[in-house]
Amino acid sequence: EVQLLESGGALVQPGGSLRLSCAASGFTFSNFAMSWVRQAPGKGLEWVSGVSGSGNRPSYAESVQGRFTISRDNSNHTVYLQMNSLRAEDTAVYYCAKQNSMVTIHYFDSWGRGTLVTVSS
Amino acid sequence: DIVMTQSPDSLAVSLGDTAIISCKSSQSVLSRPVNRDYVAWYQQRHGQPPRVLIYWASTRESGVPDRFSGSGSGTDFTLTISSLQAEDVAVYYCQQYYSSPLTFGGGTKVEIK
Numbered sequence: 001e002v003q004l005l006e007s008g009g010a011l012v013q014p015g016g017s018l019r020l021s022c023a024a025s026g027f028t029f030s031n032f033a034m035s036w037v038r039q040a041p042g043k044g045l046e047w048v049s050g051v052s053g054s055g056n057r058p059s060y061a062e063s064v065q066g067r068f069t070i071s072r073d074n075s076n077h078t079v080y081l082q083m084n085s086l087r088a089e090d091t092a093v094y095y096c097a098k099q100n101s102m103v104t105i106h107y108f109d110s111w112g113r114g115t116l117v118t119v120s121s
Numbered sequence: 122d123i124v125m126t127q128s129p130d131s132l133a134v135s136l137g138d139t140a141i142i143s144c145k146s147s148q149s150v151l152s153r154p155v156n157r158d159y160v161a162w163y164q165q166r167h168g169q170p171p172r173v174l175i176y177w178a179s180t181r182e183s184g185v186p187d188r189f190s191g192s193g194s195g196t197d198f199t200l201t202i203s204s205l206q207a208e209d210v211a212v213y214y215c216q217q218y219y220s221s222p223l224t225f226g227g228g229t230k231v232e233i234k
Contacts, residue, residue: 035223045163045171045214047223061222095170107161107218109182111170 002026002110004096011116012086020081020115022096030054030074032105036081038092039114048094049081050104059104059120064090086119093117122145122218127226140202142229144148144215149195150221159219162191162200165228166211175200190228207233 008020022034035050049070051058058070069082081094093116097108124147134140149161158178163171173182175191187227190201202209210233215226 013202040192044228045165045216045225046227050221059221100176105218105221105223107159107173107176108163109173109176111172113170119200 002098003076004098004110004112006094006096006112006115009094009117011118011120012119013032014087014119016086017082017084018086018117020083020096020117022037022079022081022109024077024096024098026078027098031102032081033102033104034072035081035097035099035104035108036070037079037095037097037108037111038090038117039095040089040092043092046092050099051079052104053102060110083117086117088119091117122222123150123220123224125215125217125224125226127213127215127229129229130227130233131230133232134202135234136204136207138234139203140205140209140220140231142200142202142213142231144193144198144200145197146198146217148208150217150219151195158198159217160191160192160198161192161216161218162189163212163214163216164206164209164211171214196212200229205231205233 036048062086067085091113095114096112098104098110100109160178164176165171179191212228
């Protein structure tokens, strides 16, 4: 059974930084791309960033380009999202999602339960 | 970016009746070399993460009841929920994975009438 467990969400001040982690199990981690998808309170889904199975092809939404960095550790089955220069509009539940392919341009076949990031002074 | 537009924003359907949700993409998401439409549908119940129902526009995910069906091609897609059950109350999203950035529709809230 695929399991994705996010951690690292917190209350942070504008301009601050945070690192989210997603521990994966139940599948051959390095064979699948992983993404972060966020959902602001009461709003819809927004893809934030993705990384290929090998880890060498990250991609980002324009709204976070230059501020967020995605990475993965295939030996520890974990994907990370380093978030810098946080803004109020980054407030959301951040979901870790597994893609049904080694490349990031694909649909999501498994989701974690999410971790809440609140950016506020 | 490909914009996914869903309609309606919400709908109320009686138990046992059919719910129909539309999703239109701002450009074709059909890959002619493989003859596949790069659209997925997700269900998100209150307080839960999304779960995939349909991919390749019409392929049902394993374990998804057969009352859920997807159809359409090119730029126009439909999710049909036949014989609506109480557990189908949720928000439904379409998503394109034809090109980056991956984009979702705004969501359709399905309630019981």
